[in-house]
Amino acid sequence: xxxxxxxVAILVMMLLLPAFNTLIGQNLVIPWGESRFxxxxxxxIFFTSLLAGSYPAFYLSxxxxxxxxxxxxxxxxxxxxxRRVLVxxxxxxxxxxxxxxxxxxDQLRYVQxxxxxxxxxxxxxxxxxxxxxxxxxxxxxxxxxxxxxxxVTKTWAPMTWGGGHTWxxxxxxxxxxxxxxxxTIFSEDAGLVKTMGMHLVAGRDIDVENYxxxxxxxxxxxxxxxxxxxxxxIGQILRG
Numbered sequence: 001x002x003x004x005x006x007x008v009a010i011l012v013m014m015l016l017l018p019a020f021n022t023l024i025g026q027n028l029v030i031p032w033g034e035s036r037f038x039x040x041x042x043x044x045i046f047f048t049s050l051l052a053g054s055y056p057a058f059y060l061s062x063x064x065x066x067x068x069x070x071x072x073x074x075x076x077x078x079x080x081x082x083r084r085v086l087v088x089x090x091x092x093x094x095x096x097x098x099x100x101x102x103x104x105x106d107q108l109r110y111v112q113x114x115x116x117x118x119x120x121x122x123x124x125x126x127x128x129x130x131x132x133x134x135x136x137x138x139x140x141x142x143x144x145x146x147x148x149x150x151x152v153t154k155t156w157a158p159m160t161w162g163g164g165h166t167w168x169x170x171x172x173x174x175x176x177x178x179x180x181x182x183x184t185i186f187s188e189d190a191g192l193v194k195t196m197g198m199h200l201v202a203g204r205d206i207d208v209e210n211y212x213x214x215x216x217x218x219x220x221x222x223x224x225x226x227x228x229x230x231x232x233x234i235g236q237i238l239r240g
């Protein structure tokens with residue numbers, strides 16, 4: 001029975017693994033060719049069968065046939081019995097696994113559907129390789145004029161990579177505790193807000209083409225504004 005249950009479990013795992021990989025966004029595989037996998041599977045099945053068969057074996061071997069024939073055998077109604085403990089543990093393990101599954105499912109749904117702050121649809125990132133950097137203005141103009149792209153911007157790194165980190169920024173009203181605050185810096189040339197589909201709360205986007213002085217301009221997200229304690233961030237000066 002333990003062997004049949006192990007085979008059914010492996011079959012169910014094979015059938016559900018593609019759907020599970022889609023759910024978690026990973027590519028988990030069953031290591032069929034590894035001896036460790038088969039040793040662990042066979043060992044687990046053997047241990048399960050040994051554990052499941054030991055209780056009835058010891059329980060039945062404790063009977064005395066002579067006392068049964070003499071009608072002296074009485075079924076013990078013990079408050080504590082291994083069977084009850086195993087049943088309770090089984091239900092406890094089932095409840096824990098079901099609860100963990102529901103929690104992981106909700107966490108994955110939250111990660112997949114949460115607002116990341118920009119529009120991920122129809123967004124393409126291309127590394128600056130070869131002649132792209134030197135011909136970037138021409139490439140950008142051709143993409144916009146041909147209608148292939150609605151907006152193009154040049155950034156330091158993809159949005160998912162974050163950017164550089166610094167501890168040297170200084171601002172007005174900065175306390176001693178803020179000197180160890182890490183600030184992530186993400187550079188752009190123009191049109192980042194439009195290209196990424198972000199929402200600008202106040203001010204305007206950086207545009208070094210029409211405003212050359214924007215090479216020193218800074219856009220702050222709401223987390224940075226809260227960290228720096230700015231009530232009115234527009235016009236503030238950062239030094240670093």
